[in-house]
Amino acid sequence: MTRNSDVPCLAVFTFLGCLGAPVCAATESVTDAFGIFRSASPTEPLRANWAGLREVLAPMGARAETIAPGPVETILLQLGGKSLSAGGPPAESAALLFDAAGNSVADDTPVALTAGTTDPRVVATQNGIASRLISPGRAAGLFHAGAASGNRQGPRAEYQIVSNVTSITPQIIPQTEPALPETMTTLALPMLLDRDGNAVEDGIGLTLLATHADGSFSLVPAVTTGGRAEARILTRNLPQQGAVTAALTGHRSGAQPFRVAMLQPVGLPEVVARALDDAVAHDIRIGPFLTQAGHLLNDGADIAVTLTTSSGRQLRTDGWLADGMFRTVQPIVRDDFPLDLTVTTSLGTVSLTVAQPGAGR
Amino acid sequence: MTEAAKITGFDPTLYIPPELPEPPAIAALDARALVGTSDVYRGVSLNGARIKAAQDGLILTGLAVNTGTETASVVRLTALLYGPDGRPLWADAGFVDINIYPGQSAPFSMPLPDASEITVLAEVSAGDITVNGSGQPVTPPIDPSVASIPLNGLGGYSALRLSISSMTHDPQF
Numbered sequence: 001m002t003r004n005s006d007v008p009c010l011a012v013f014t015f016l017g018c019l020g021a022p023v024c025a026a027t028e029s030v031t032d033a034f035g036i037f038r039s040a041s042p043t044e045p046l047r048a049n050w051a052g053l054r055e056v057l058a059p060m061g062a063r064a065e066t067i068a069p070g071p072v073e074t075i076l077l078q079l080g081g082k083s084l085s086a087g088g089p090p091a092e093s094a095a096l097l098f099d100a101a102g103n104s105v106a107d108d109t110p111v112a113l114t115a116g117t118t119d120p121r122v123v124a125t126q127n128g129i130a131s132r133l134i135s136p137g138r139a140a141g142l143f144h145a146g147a148a149s150g151n152r153q154g155p156r157a158e159y160q161i162v163s164n165v166t167s168i169t170p171q172i173i174p175q176t177e178p179a180l181p182e183t184m185t186t187l188a189l190p191m192l193l194d195r196d197g198n199a200v201e202d203g204i205g206l207t208l209l210a211t212h213a214d215g216s217f218s219l220v221p222a223v224t225t226g227g228r229a230e231a232r233i234l235t236r237n238l239p240q241q242g243a244v245t246a247a248l249t250g251h252r253s254g255a256q257p258f259r260v261a262m263l264q265p266v267g268l269p270e271v272v273a274r275a276l277d278d279a280v281a282h283d284i285r286i287g288p289f290l291t292q293a294g295h296l297l298n299d300g301a302d303i304a305v306t307l308t309t310s311s312g313r314q315l316r317t318d319g320w321l322a323d324g325m326f327r328t329v330q331p332i333v334r335d336d337f338p339l340d341l342t343v344t345t346s347l348g349t350v351s352l353t354v355a356q357p358g359a360g361r
Numbered sequence: 362m363t364e365a366a367k368i369t370g371f372d373p374t375l376y377i378p379p380e381l382p383e384p385p386a387i388a389a390l391d392a393r394a395l396v397g398t399s400d401v402y403r404g405v406s407l408n409g410a411r412i413k414a415a416q417d418g419l420i421l422t423g424l425a426v427n428t429g430t431e432t433a434s435v436v437r438l439t440a441l442l443y444g445p446d447g448r449p450l451w452a453d454a455g456f457v458d459i460n461i462y463p464g465q466s467a468p469f470s471m472p473l474p475d476a477s478e479i480t481v482l483a484e485v486s487a488g489d490i491t492v493n494g495s496g497q498p499v500t501p502p503i504d505p506s507v508a509s510i511p512l513n514g515l516g517g518y519s520a521l522r523l524s525i526s527s528m529t530h531d532p533q534f
Contacts, residue, residue: 184428184464205403207508207524212409216423217510219523220406232428236466237409247508300424300468302409320468 028058049101069106070099075154077147079115084136084161086198094131095147095154104128109149115159116143125149136161140198163198170206170229170246172256179235181263181346182293189222189229189246189253199227204248206231210258212242222246235260236298237346263297265347266290273332273339273357282332282357287325289345296324297345304344309336321345388483391491402529404429405436405461407469412512412521418475419516425469425525427461433527434460438471441522442512443505450518451479461527476517 028039032054037047039056051069055062076096084091093115097105104127111130114120117137123130130147145157170189179185187208192200202224208231210218218238222231229246240262243255269289273282286305289297303326304318313336317328332339334357341352410423421440427433436457444450455471488496509522 209508209510211510216409216411218406218408218410218423219525220428221403221525223403231406232404233406234408234426234428234464234466236426237424239409245508250504250507252507298466300466 028056031055031057046101049103051099051101051103069103070101072097072105072109072150072152073100074098075111075147075149075152077145077154077157079134079145079157079159084159085164085166086136086140086161086194086196087138087164087167088136090133090135091159092131093134093145093147094129095149097125097128097130097149105149111147111149113145113147115145116161138196138198140194140196140201163200164194164196165200165204166249166251167195168192168200168248169251170248170253172208172244172246172253174256175259178240178259178261179233180261181235181238182291182295182298183235185233185235187220187222187231187233187244187258189231191227192224192229192248193227200224202226204229206246206248208244208246210238210242210244212239214239218242237301239346263347264292265350266292268350268352269343271341271352271354273337273354275334275357276329279329280331280333281329283327283329284354285325285327286341286343286352287321289321289324289347291347297321297347299323301346306342307332308340308342310338311336385482387489388485389489389491390485393493402429402431402433402527403525404431404463405433405525405527407438407523407525408466410523412473412510412515414515415472417472418478419473419518421455421469421471421473421521423469424466425457425461426466427463430463431529432460432462434530436461436467436469436525436527438469439524439526440471440473441524442473442476442516442518443509443520443522444476445514445517445519447505447519449505450476450481473516 030037030039032050032052039048049067051067053064053066055064077093079091079093081091093113095111095113097109097111099105105125107126109125110122111125112120112122113130113132115134118134121132123132140161140163142158142160145159147154170192173188173190194200204224206222206224206229208220208222210220212218216239220231220233222229238260240260242258244258245255246253267290269287271284271286273284275282291297299320299322301321302318303321305316305326305328307315307330309332315330317330319326319328337354337356339354341354343350343352404427406426406428408424408426410421412419412421425436438455440453441449442451451474453473455469457467457469459467461467505520505522509520511520512518
């Protein structure tokens with residue numbers, strides 16, 4: 001008999017059962033939480049073993065019976081939260097136990113739960129679950145957890161306890177000498193250990209904040225590797241004096257002096273002023289700004305220029321260098337010449353004069 | 362002409378602000394994050410940054426420097442501004458206009474609003490914060506004095522915290 005051919009008979013049976021006349025079935029049928037099935041049906045061999053309360057409908061009448069779950073067959077283990085830190089709050093280890101038919105095992109089934117270096121503890125199941133709290137302990141590392149009951153045990157679970165980053169106060173190794181300008185310099189931090197001596201894991205981000213004597217600041221990210229961290233700073237557009245601190249989570253290191261040797265200029269920049277055809281103004285170009293390191297002062301370097309006309313009128317402008325040059329358009333006329341310029345960059349401050357339009361220096 | 366033919370193309374500058382029928386009265390914060398282990402580049406630093414008052418608020422300027430070995434693209438600066446009471450008041454983001462190649466740098470400029478322009482609509486209490494679907498208490502906010510730049514009332518703020526993120530895609534053109 002196929003499953004489909006059962007349907008009309010079961011429908012009639014159900015109807016009669018509702019009238020209080022459980023008749024006509026040659027074999028027993030069962031109602032459980034999921035519907036009706038023939039107890040002898042070869043298509044439902046597993047369902048006959050489902051535990052719980054059910055009603056058996058037989059030719060002689062209906063009766064209720066409870067199917068108890070079988071012995072432990074499968075154990076699943078879960079251990080969490082997601083992040084366990086050394087010395088931090090406990091985590092829950094929970095084992096789910098099932099019999100061969102997938103039923104949760106009976107209450108009060110003893111289960112031995114082990115985790116890391118803690119002693120095994122026997123816990124009784126409740127609704128098929130046995131759980132206990134696991135203290136992370138004070139050592140970071142990879143640990144194993146397991147659960148066993150009867151002659152079965154679950155697959156091994158792995159969990160990691162990470163260092164307690166919030167207990168680490170970073171430090172910065174002092175510079176031994178000023179960093180050279182326009183070079184990559186490294187600020188290193190000594191080994192980052194938490195309160196229990198665990199080294200910080202790889203990939204933890206830190207922020208180094210440098211405050212400079214001229215009121216500007218620099219922000220440099222760093223990442224831990226092998227329990228240490230290094231920050232790479234390109235000494236560009238940085239004043240000579242400053243102090244740097246490192247921050248990790250809510251802790252900040254003490255300030256360490258951060259010094260940069262001054263980039264020295266080579267010669268004086270040229271100045272060329274040209275009258276614009278369509279405006280009462282002059283296009284002024286200053287540069288190139290050459291350095292003793294053999295290159296132009298970098299793109300984006302700050303520059304401030306004060307122009308003083310022959311009548312004493314002053315014009316101020318600032319901006320950034322591009323290709324070692326600075327260009328500005330100013331509302332000056334031929335009678336304003338000669339122009340005196342005071343130019344300030346990271347190479348220092350220089351005074352320049354333009355005698356007439358189209359001429360320089 | 363059909364409606365489809367009238368469509369001239371995608372306009373990336375088009376922005377239609379949301380319209381609310383009435384001013385919002387309450388606020389909640391729902392944050393979700395995943396830990397990514399790839400395409401995260403921490404090779405960009407900010408050199409010689411300054412923040413000063415401007416006509417319509419504050420202006421943050423400086424030099425973004427690529428100290429790593431990858432091409433940094435879509436370099437994003439996130440500014441978190443703390444109010445006079447030391448609590449976060451405003452967060453804003455700005456981008457460096459160009460890709461930055463290893464060892465190179467690019468100036469940036471980022472406007473920030475004055476605190477007087479900001480209207481606090483509602484307080485977000487700890488119970489209104491959900492992180493990754495969990496309402497469990499989150500780590501207390503970091504003390505604004507750690508890794509932040511004191512503003513001492515500039516623009517109506519007490520401190521500024523900056524973070525930098527970037528991608529490493531190099532389109533090769």
